Amino acid sequence: MPAIGPSPMDDAQLAVFVQLICNYFSASTRSTPQLGSPSIEFGTPRLLDYTGFIRFSGASPGWIYISFTQPMARTLLTKLGEQQQDSEMIRDAVGEIASIVTSNAREHFGSSFRVSLPIAISKGEDLPIPEGMPQFAYDINWESHKGILGIVLAPEAAVLPS
């Protein structure tokens, strides 16, 4: 999975990235999501029915993911004006949402922002991230649905970027 550009992702940028995801929901659906308290989760990532992964690299390589329940994804599609809502369509839409968020991030950070093409998976499919990595996860409350926004950093990221 080739990465783009040379600049690393530090914690301030990660925080901005999280905010960009929230902004996407607010702007495209006119309904602002609420982030729950963050937690560190150990073991296999807690994923819902559909998940979009965005891989970034640099000094702190890792992944950001957004996970949706099927009802949440359907509501989102309805809000976006999409009538076709079969599972394949939902999966594509989740990938598309991750793509838009990535584009917004590149717009914000500049073209040197190192990020790969997003990957969308359905529940039960192989994860694009290594097993056993701790996750930094927020619960998302949106339109009475619950989703998950997570960050997974590679082990070599266990150093605060200067």
Add this chain to the structure above:
Amino acid sequence: MNPHLPYRRTSACSHVGAEPLLYYHDWQLLEHCDGVKPASSVAKDLGISEFAITESLERLLTHGLIKAEAINYGDYWHASQSHGKKERATSANAERVAEHKAMLSAVELVAARIAQLEQALTNALGTLQAHTPTAAAAPAPVAAVEVPAPQAVAPEAAAPATAQQQAAPLAQRAPSALPTRAGVTSGRGPSPAAPVPPGFAAGQPATRAAAPAAASQPVAPRPQPQPAVPPAQKQTQLPQGQQLKPLVDAIIAKAGGGTKGQLAVYRVFLKVPSHMLAAAGLGKLSLIDQTVVIRDSELWTNIVRAAQEVAGLDYSPV
């Protein structure tokens, strides 16, 4: 990683030389991973505790020495037939296992008796302190019960701090803190002559089993009745436990607070060995309202060290 699945040795087994260093029972388990029998069942036969087997599997998986195995019925039938023969051959060792278990029980009884005596001693000390306030700060009785010397504290805080320090190490040696890992491992003693697993050159298992046992101390050749608790084990349990929240808050503050600080905590935990977190039952750590208490001193040391390395935080609990 699921201990109820069967695991098979991978081709990596034939490439390992003197490395990696594993515990004695890790090698035992590896030797018996035939891809048919669930690991939990193998562990039971070997007398390895459920706790130890989980850690063993994780270490073997980490080194790529085993993988979970799914087989068809034909393979199962053939493997189970040969496995049956092997089981019959090893049944002669059951008596020896029973002997080791009996020895373990004896050691635990001695440990329990020592714990009772220590409790009585603690009570006596408490009574003594209540009647003679100056005795609390005296170093002599502290040394007699192997309590660490009191830290430098303000005079007004000296008495309660000393009392706490005296109670702590004694509680570490209570029977509940004794048990399984080092005790069971050392109690098992050397394994009976076992068949050489496929993929190993002749004579290698014994060499491999001996090397990690010598390098790391949890495996002793034979249990001796005198030492109720091995010295290393005295430090594995924090009697009162350490609240994680003050440390987490300190890391967050040190890293600038907010999401940045929370991500710093996350980076700290990236450096803590996952098997230790799993052993402590730590599945999720809330960064706002967590109330986790760490009781494993090794885990606590690792977290504090990681906080120092990642966030430059020199943490000493109040």
